[in-house]
Amino acid sequence: SPTLVWFRDDLRIADNPALTAAAERGAPIVALFILDEESAGMRPLGAASRWWLHHSVESLRARLAERGVPLVLRRGAAGVVVRAIVRESGASAVFWNRRYASAERAIDSELKSGLRSDGLEVQSFAASLLFEPWTVQTGAGTHYSVFTPFWRACQALPAPRLPLPEPQLLHPGSAGVQRIVASDTLADWNLLPTAPDWAAGLRETWTPGEPAAHDRLREFVATDLPLYDQARDEPSAGATSLLSPRLRWGEISPFSAWHAATGAGGSARFLSELGWREFAWHTLFFFPNLATANLRAEFDNFPWPQPDAQALRAWREGNTGFGIVDAGMRELWHTGHMHNRVRMITASFLVKNLLIDWRIGEQWFWDTLVDADAASNPFNWQWVAGSGADAAPYFRIFNPELQAKKFDPHGLYVQQWAADASPLKIVDLGLTRKAALGAYDVVKRSGRP
Ligand code: FAD
Numbered sequence: 001s002p003t004l005v006w007f008r009d010d011l012r013i014a015d016n017p018a019l020t021a022a023a024e025r026g027a028p029i030v031a032l033f034i035l036d037e038e039s040a041g042m043r044p045l046g047a048a049s050r051w052w053l054h055h056s057v058e059s060l061r062a063r064l065a066e067r068g069v070p071l072v073l074r075r076g077a078a079g080v081v082v083r084a085i086v087r088e089s090g091a092s093a094v095f096w097n098r099r100y101a102s103a104e105r106a107i108d109s110e111l112k113s114g115l116r117s118d119g120l121e122v123q124s125f126a127a128s129l130l131f132e133p134w135t136v137q138t139g140a141g142t143h144y145s146v147f148t149p150f151w152r153a154c155q156a157l158p159a160p161r162l163p164l165p166e167p168q169l170l171h172p173g174s175a176g177v178q179r180i181v182a183s184d185t186l187a188d189w190n191l192l193p194t195a196p197d198w199a200a201g202l203r204e205t206w207t208p209g210e211p212a213a214h215d216r217l218r219e220f221v222a223t224d225l226p227l228y229d230q231a232r233d234e235p236s237a238g239a240t241s242l243l244s245p246r247l248r249w250g251e252i253s254p255f256s257a258w259h260a261a262t263g264a265g266g267s268a269r270f271l272s273e274l275g276w277r278e279f280a281w282h283t284l285f286f287f288p289n290l291a292t293a294n295l296r297a298e299f300d301n302f303p304w305p306q307p308d309a310q311a312l313r314a315w316r317e318g319n320t321g322f323g324i325v326d327a328g329m330r331e332l333w334h335t336g337h338m339h340n341r342v343r344m345i346t347a348s349f350l351v352k353n354l355l356i357d358w359r360i361g362e363q364w365f366w367d368t369l370v371d372a373d374a375a376s377n378p379f380n381w382q383w384v385a386g387s388g389a390d391a392a393p394y395f396r397i398f399n400p401e402l403q404a405k406k407f408d409p410h411g412l413y414v415q416q417w418a419a420d421a422s423p424l425k426i427v428d429l430g431l432t433r434k435a436a437l438g439a440y441d442v443v444k445r446s447g448r449p
Contacts, residue, residue, distance in 0.1 A: 041103030059209025102288035336370035
């Protein structure tokens with residue numbers, strides 16, 4: 001009887017341990033993807049994420065179909081849907097790759113024990129992180145809160161395994177299964193924007209799906225990796241991998257990225273960026289409320305004023321009068337992506353010059369980034385805000401004009417995205433800096449350093 005492979009944040013065929021194990025089991029495979037907007041605690045996807053998901057699932061579905069495997073699409077609470085598909089398909093085994101956010105873990109562990117007690121074989125695999133969170137521990141048996149020792153500890157573990165090749169999926173029984181199990185169509189899910197259709201910039205910028213992810217990795221390693229260390233901080237250099245949405249959706253695995261980079265002579269810097277991704281996910285694993293609660297509790301005393309709606313709007317729309325901030329926010333709106341250095345500058349501007357709570361900025365990025373993920377986004381916002389793990393000290397306040405001079409010295413990036421923006425500055429950098437430091441004093445005085 002069939003093996004059910006439940007796809008989640010792993011929309012790929014190569015280096016997919018759950019799929020490979022299903023192929024080795026030798027029975028027909030039914031693949032499943034669930035749009036779960038019902039289970040308790042699931043964070044609703046942002047609009048840019050929904051756009052990416054639509055196209056990535058479309059690509060996966062076509063590629064699995066070419067290999068004789070039906071991808072069934074269903075909407076609903078995952079626990080209910082998986083049980084229904086097991087019944088409808090007669091599957092006797094259910095395989096998936098692990099997830100690390102808390103609501104998802106609760107769903108998975110409840111299902112695993114429930115299905116096992118019904119006599120099914122259930123297996124979960126490590127696929128989305130290079131190191132499982134519970135394997136990286138301090139000498140005292142706790143998790144790390146500082147990156148450098150965390151990454152050193154990771155590197156002392158056995159090296160990340162080699163990526164698995166594409167499994168052989170063709171099975172004579174697959175067609176029969178395909179007929180039994182009904183599927184939604186992608187159109188039923190309304191993931192794409194209609195009126196207005198704001199996704200033209202996303203379509204121009206990206207090709208979601210596994211083949212394009214591998215093409216980009218190959219191209220990056222061949223042409224950009226040698227320049228990465230020197231040029232990664234310049235937003236106009238185009239020297240970074242642009243792999244983040246592909247890793248977010250699992251079109252490519254971190255193992256593939258790791259080995260492609262090390263095989264090409266590597267860049268310790270690039271590998272350590274993959275390490276920051278691990279660190280963010282491990283932090284979420286041990287601190288599930290990362291998107292809503294300050295990691296450093298003393299920041300609960302931060303006296304956020306009532307957010308200035310006009311300033312917030314100017315920030316979102318890229319109308320602050322600070323070229324690099326406006327360029328970043330416009331790049332984000334147009335492409336669903338923003339260069340890392342500029343993410344830091346725009347986030348710092350919101351939190352420290354506009355004194356707007358990091359959670360409001362995090363939510364905007366969540367909605368507009370194609371790579372928004374449950375760990376990296378809140379983790380990095382908290383890093384900028386000073387409330388996070390191994391965070392930038394609060395009092396180190398970026399000056400967007402000096403940052404622009406340093407990282408966009410010829411103004412190419414600002415030219416590209418904000419040439420027509422107004423130079424009318426919405427705040428005074430000196431005064432707002434003072435106000436931010438004054439607010440931070442309350443945190444310091446609260447007596448919990
Ligand atoms: P590269 O420089 O090529 O890096 C390679 C990979 O390493 C990235 O694809 C990413 O997976 C990982 N990586 C690099 N830097 C970080 C980092 N600081 N934290 C975690 N992973 C990292 N990244 C996301 O993937 N999703 C997010 O939602 C996200 N939100 C962010 C919010 C803020 C405020 C900031 C400052 C950063 C955020 N980042 C996020 C991290 C980083 O900006 C992006 O990963 C990076 O810009 C993606 O571009 P790239 O793939 O070309 O990066």
